[in-house]
Amino acid sequence: MLASGLSFVGVTGIVRYLGTDLPAAQSAFVRFGWGVVFLAPTLVPMLRGGLPGLYLPLHLGRGLVHVAAVVCWFYAMARIPVAEVTAIGYLNPVLLTLGTVVFFGERLSLRRVLAIGVALIGALIVLRPGLREVTDGHIAQICAAVFFAGSYLFAKRLSMVASAGQIVAMLSLVVTLALAPWALWVWVPMSLAQLAWLAVVAACATAGHYCMSRAFAAAPIAVSQPVVFLQLIWAALLGWAVFGEAVDLFVLIGGAVIVGSVSYITWAESRKRRRDLVPEVL
Template sequence: MLASGFSFVGVTGLVRWLGTDLPAAQGAFLRFAFGVMFLLPTLGPVLRGGFAPGAMRLFALRGAVHTVAVICWFYAMARLPVAEVTAIGYLNPVLVTVGAAVFLGEKLAMRRILAVCVAILGALVILRPGVREVTDGHLAQVAAAFGFAGSYLVAKRLSGMASAGAVVAMMSLMVTLGLAPFALAVWVPVTPAQLAALAGVAAFATSGHYCMTRAFAVAPLTVTQPVTFLQLLWATLLGMIVFHETVDVWVLAGGGVIIAAVSYITWREAVLNRRGITPPVLATKS
């Protein structure tokens, strides 16, 4: 999980370095195109093997939701400090918890409802509407959090219809196809340095997901989840050292509140283990 956290901070750092020189849709498309190249050895067997009835509709739905989320994330990452994007991103598992209750019929006990309310309070501490300007970058990152949560919920439905490898491979393929028209509509020339950075983003993201999967296989969420929250520390240091961003105490405080709420939900999932309740995971990423 420590290696996974470093990998995902590498993703955010490279996208932050790219800035606004590339449109968000184009940057996201190139990142996923590189990801599909990495997954080509697995895509062929997956497509030839076929899918259960109804699976393709869910793959398409997840691709559409994830496409919007990725565009929003790239847009926010180019305009907000690294730590701020990371802190708001911690809303993902909270939104997954709410979505599982609304769309999958899972029970949402009072203590979990209170934890969700605390997490929302943490988000308000970060955004501070009325106290400071809430920019389009902030709104984009909040939208991305909703989108990634929706993508994870669809993936949960797909987990009973296809293998984990097929779900990941098809997500990459569908998102690449979904991003293509948006990218072509705003296409600008790309430099070799930008291509290299986006290839690095794809490599870091692949590494992050692989390390996270390995960690989940050998340790419970109560062990792995807290390590994930170190990403906020790494992201803050990255912003300070590389991008000379000032440390916003309110962002750290709000992120801490969200982390506390997610940690409580994770602990409750351990207590209620094997009762069919969706575990809150960080629905990552781009």
């Protein structure tokens, strides 16, 4: 999960650098098209062998949810500071927690309820509605967080029945096909430099998704997800050093509140699981 986070920071920096010259749907389509090229050695034999019927609906469902997520993310990334995109993205673990309760039958303990409430307060500190303008970029990133959480729930389910390579390869294929009509509708001419940068985005993102799929297969979401919080530090440094973005104290405080709430619940539930494994002495 640490390697996944580093990869996605690379994605964030490059997309911020490319700015608003390309429509979000076109940028996302080219990025995933490169992903299909990179993953062709995995995709071709997999498609020749066919997919069991149970897997295909899961791959299709994840791909469609992910399309909405990446378009919203590309739109937000070009319009609001890197650190704010990252901090708002920390809503993912909160939404994942709710999703695992609804779809995987996990118990919603009092600790989880309190952690969710504190995390939402952290999100309000980042956004500060009423004290500053909440732009369409902020709204797009909130929508992206919701859709990404849905995509990660599909990924968690797929990790039980498919390999990490298959999960990532099918994601790239389904998202590319789904984005194609939308991208062609808004297409604008692009330079070779833009095409090359989006290839680097695809390489970083593909590595990030692969590492994330391996992490989901190796450990519960509650264990793997908090590691991504290190991205806030890297994102803030990237925005300051490369793009001249001021380090917003409220963004750091809000991100820290979310980090603390989810990290606490992860630690507390880990302790409880260890206690439950200790045999009772009669």
